[in-house]
Amino acid sequence: MKVLWTLSVVTAATAVGAHYGWVGHGVVGALALGFVGLVAGYFLSRPSMIMQLLT
Numbered sequence: 001m002k003v004l005w006t007l008s009v010v011t012a013a014t015a016v017g018a019h020y021g022w023v024g025h026g027v028v029g030a031l032a033l034g035f036v037g038l039v040a041g042y043f044l045s046r047p048s049m050i051m052q053l054l055t
Contacts, residue, residue, distance in 0.1 A: 005045060009044055009045040012041065013044065017033040
């Protein structure tokens with residue numbers, strides 16, 4: 001279940017970053033913001049990290 005949760009959050013964050021980068025900056029922006037989304041998705045996939053950011 002943890003693997004499924006992590007994959008879904010990382011995939012969603014990467015897709016959002018890549019889409020935003022593509023719309024705003026083209027291919028290079030899609031690659032750059034997709035990578036940022038990948039890293040952010042990894043950190044946000046852990047519930048403890050989300051709680052630390054909220055408090």
